[in-house]
Amino acid sequence: MNGANLGLSRTFLRRKAGKVAIRAVPGLILASVLAIMSAFSPLSALADDLGGTHARPVVVGAKLEQSASGTRLILISSQPLTATPFGLEKPDRLVLDLPEVNFQLAPHTGESGTGLIKSFRFGLFGFGRSRIVIDLAGPAHVASVVNAPLLKDLGATVTIELEKLDRDAFHELAGASRTSANSSAAATAATSSAHPTPPTKDPRPLVVIDPGHGGFDPGAMGASGEVEKTITLEFATTLATELERRGHVRVALTRSSDTFVSLPDRVRFARDQNAALFVSIHADTLTNAAGVQGATVYTLADHASDAEAARVAEKENRVDQQAGVDSGESDEEVVSILDDLMRRETKILSAAFAQRLVQGLETHVRLNKNPLRSAAFLVLRAPDVPSALVELGYLSSDVDRASFASPQWREEAARAIAGAIEARLPDRPSAAAQAN
Template sequence: MLARLAVLFLIMAGCVIAPMARAAQPAVVTATRLEGDAQRTRLVLELDGPAQARVFTLADPYRVVLDLPDVVFAPDLPEPSAGPLVAAYRYGLIAPGRSRVVIDSDKPLSAEQPQLLIDEDGSARISIDLAPTSEVAFMQTLREGPKLQEEESAAEEPKAEGAEHKPLITIDPGHGGIDSGARSRSGDLEKDVVLQFSRALRDRLLATGRYRVVMTRDNDSFVPLKKRVKIARDNQANLFISVHADSMSSTAEDVRGATIYTLSDKASDREAEKLAEKENRADIIAGVDLADEPDEVASILIDLAHRETKVFSSRFAQTLHGSIKSSITMNKNPLRSAGFMVLKSSDVPSVLLELGYMSSRDDLKLLTSRSWRERAATSMTEAVDAFFGARQGSESEGGVN
């Protein structure tokens, strides 16, 4: 009798505990779709459980943003399609425990508050209705809407550890979260490729025992561009390396190889200018409010008058090229410059390394190879060694410091 009661108790406890365990997990978005016409369009999210949502709008360009705390998107979701009022939409992680859907439009839209419907089986639907509106009405809504605090919601700023006298390297894996970056024809994402490489480089640098390393992100979360620069400056970094992987159109598959970029107000060529324009759109892609950006950019550009940082950035770029060209296939024009936002730090030597092209089968094979990552990370570590050895030597001889 006692044994039967014990079994019954365990079964009843399991019935209570299991739902509680499920409730602790974030809801999963299993499908998305657009319904309607040019007069009214509805975006519907199918979820395996209920979730809260809030909506706000942004201008320049017109965007409707749906914030979804503690929601994840199923990895097998199809690519979002456009609709009569929607030029494009995308979704993904914006910060740990926070996801987002960003809806692009060519015209101002009004957005009703999200509606949550819960089915008997526990699954749920979140829907948001969109309709055309006037510019005046849109701007009024924009002024009355909640101010988005990106600095607070960005990934927690990492702090450096270790002996203070060791040079500190900030490694910046490009993109992340809702901003996936370039995509290969086979579905590989730039944000994943560069994060894997950045981790390999971090581990190799730390293994020498000569450096401290801070990552701007170490997971699949979005970090605003100015936050990436802030992480380097707040940690008093001695070197900033931003890691990316470019992509070209399908007709340019023969274009391949790594490229090293430094900052310049005037791009070295049209391709560099176009790449910088694309990379600098990361905050727009993620639905970040850029209202305060012009002042920020202006102050940084003034700081760029500091010649020392430019000199050291150029010196490291040349050192890096000399070190990695034996282990990494280089682009035919490997040293370039353009106005990348993440390189606009007044006091931290900075470079942006495009590891290769996701659109090139040959490059992609290397980019997704663990053995190649290890070789390339070793070559880059040698470049860092050479850079700091030469820099310390010039400073001890009374050079620029």
């Protein structure tokens, strides 16, 4: 199916919506469909997308309804959708794994709910996959997912019926889901690292750059529509280019496109490749603090250096939960004396690297008034890879936002960070040996 043989104008769609729907769709669904179409009506977006090379389903409408037995989420899609549901506890969520979907939904869709659905989120989850995460008001399960043709061949309504469950039954459902959720997370890891560094005889140490957020998870938002996930990817790409130009290290990115990668998968990516350094890139926001600005470098600590650092870590750690990844249990918590020694060494190397980053940045880039901090960031938890997280600045600051948008600023900051990376590496001779 493509735009050419669909060949329908917006006017035509509107006209057909009126005529065909009234004849073909029974009362209740008809009411929903018409309400959704009049509320969102960009069905032309559907034709636009289909005009491209992708045959991705386009979802242009979403609506919640109370039903006799629970709550239903109705999607208007260009094609029928297959949805694989599973449950997660603490907090209670239902996750629907979908093929890659182009969500063309109005801003704020899903922010408020009704009945069993408190709110819901949607977006790209990995390479070729999308996801809807439903925050539940109480334990529930997906009783059915029904695709019904909409306006002849123009698309489908996808009705996802949620029914109440008791706590024990939901607990069991979430337990059964855990295994499949973890294996699907592993599948994401495998596909999202679409550009793994192939085994190499290149003796240069590997630096992993981690652009924060992506896909499903936009990160922070700026006042003029800037999105953290885009800023981090742009900056990480500039930094990778700079490092490659200098030629002293190999570089790998945890993501090179607008894709969701879970926090444990980012850590695993660095560990699996014996990375010599891991640098995570972010750009946070603060509410009611437009005056706060400048870059901050963070390292891992059980106890945060200050309240602000604790808040930033808490916020950055929450992304997996929001995307429906169960990161409650880590498979890397094997405590041994050796492990402890390794962690201690890594901690010292991380601290030295962070200090060097601040020194390198301060002559080129505006720093936060307290630029070196630490907190319990999940993404910095590799026991054997020295790691630091750079908050480039604040999306809530006008000055910082202007910096992020400037290619000159990005290049200057990237040069400063590249210098700090290279300055730290001779202290870790084992890195070069490991890469062999």
